[in-house]
Amino acid sequence: MRFSRRLGSDTGQNALSALLERLAADGETILNLSDSNPTRCGLSPGGVLEALSDPACLRYRPDPRGLESARLALAGRFGGDAGSYFLSASTSEAYSWVFKLLCDPGDSLLVPKPGYPLFDSLAGLEAVRAVPYRLEYSHPGGWAIDMDDLAAAAEASGAKAVVVINPNNPTGSYASRAERSAIVDTCAERGMAVIADEVFYPYAIEAGDSRSRFGGEDGCLTFSLDGLSKLLCLPQMKLGWMRVSGPRGEADEAGSRLEHIADTYLSAGAPAMNALPALLGKADALVASVRERLSANLASARSVFGGDGSPYRVLRCDGGWTALLEYPRYDSEERTALGLLREELVAVQPGYFFDMERDGYLALSLILDPVVFAEAARRVRRYIDALSLVRTAHRVVS
Ligand SMILES: Cc1ncc(COP(=O)(O)O)c(C=O)c1O
The missing domain is CATH 3.40.640.10 (Type I PLP-dependent aspartate aminotransferase-like (Major domain))
Structure with missing residues (x-):
């Protein structure tokens, strides 16, 4: 073999990034709940x-x-x-x-x-x-x-x-x-x-x-x-x-x-x-303003996915730029993330990207603009709630 084994054999693109690239090339506007690039989220110090x-x-x-x-x-x-x-x-x-x-x-x-x-x-x-x-x-x-x-x-x-x-x-x-x-x-x-x-x-x-x-x-x-x-x-x-x-x-x-x-x-x-x-x-002032945004988005996630008897759970989030959402598993993480992208134009990282021990988690980037974050979170809930209706209908019919 010509190449070293340092890279492993799988250097290709995963299904999620391939779909994301195709939708972006088609001119679709994607709400990217996996974006961790602060320069795309309007966060930077002045000067x-x-x-x-x-x-x-x-x-x-x-x-x-x-x-x-x-x-x-x-x-x-x-x-x-x-x-x-x-x-x-x-x-x-x-x-x-x-x-x-x-x-x-x-x-x-x-x-x-x-x-x-x-x-x-x-x-x-x-x-x-x-x-x-x-x-x-x-x-x-x-x-x-x-x-x-x-x-x-x-x-x-x-x-x-x-x-x-x-x-x-x-x-x-x-x-x-x-x-x-x-x-x-x-x-x-x-x-x-x-x-x-x-x-x-x-x-x-x-x-x-x-x-x-x-x-x-x-x-x-x-x-x-x-x-x-x-x-x-x-x-x-x-x-x-x-x-x-x-x-x-x-x-x-x-x-x-x-x-x-x-x-x-x-x-x-x-x-x-x-x-x-x-x-x-400039670090202290910037960190303070980013923390405000992280807290606002976490609160917004808790409000969108909360409610009496909600089957969703936003895990405790002590710090950092990401929150983990546990959702009812009507479908695998991969199919859920692909469906969300195709039907709701929301990109989100499935838990298996991070080696979670079991299926049923999505990782939400908390650095997004709060208006965009809240809209993306609502779409995630709408899509997964709709899967639950399909499943209930199946049960009634069968
Ligand atoms: C935990 C952690 N460490 C390091 C990095 C990368 O930092 P750098 O851009 O300085 O390589 C990241 C990027 O997301 C990260 O999540």
Whole structure:
């Protein structure tokens, strides 16, 4: 075979994106409840172009860790010292650097399930295995990490690291303080690292106060990942960062090895790094306005899908940009999502995209304009309610 196995054999388009593309080509207006691109949803901070107009943006001063002024600004906001930060072109790229740092081909990493579908790709491209650990839902308490499953998966796979998404996408669940210390203890005992993706951390919605960042953790080797794509709704700026922490010797060695990897690519762009201090100054105001929108859309989903005896349930959503809707399963998730797109012109991601344990969930993006979100949610309810009528009619006839 000419090509490597890193990509797997299935590189084609799924039925849902093929239909979406066809309808868009036919000129249909689609309400996209799966849109997670903030630049299409009217979310962005003001003053971005001004921040990019400094002539310093034109200077090239390569540094494997990234421009020092940018790292000082990160240390000022998130703690630690400038030397513990690495700038990359995105959070996804930072993952690939950490995977290269920790893993040889064939090694394993533990990843949350349900979780963000990008991991299989990111792991596959580095020739490593993503081994799932379970999250369990109980209503209305919310999601919890199945620590027994995590420990068993670590034992069976000999994983090099545990990936924690804090809060997780699409479950919206933060690692509680107790979960955080159990994970750190397990990692310290087994010589594993924590890779904590904290891109959605500031976007708390229904979270209580039992949440904390992994960034700066010193109980075990820890890589905390973040970036402009969520913190400032600027994915097009292509700037991510990670903070390395842990027991002194280990963190120092990880830092100097990462420096070698980062120096090979030198991928963060000078304009974005230069603008970072000014952009970080806009983060609090932007996060506050995005949180307002997330809360408004979650409330709207609860109102559309609620009501006495409703067969729908919007799961508890502590934070992040996605809510999970549990709906009555008159049809499979795939056929429901295809039907919604064909008949109601609403695009929505089925739960199986995120490896939910069973069928019957849809993931709703909470960053849409609230008017569009409410209309799309009403159409979802209308379509699934109509399926229930068809089923009842079938029962009456037969
Ligand atoms: C949990 C999580 N981490 C990382 C990313 C990607 O971030 P970046 O654009 O910085 O690669 C996403 C994108 O949706 C995400 O959901």
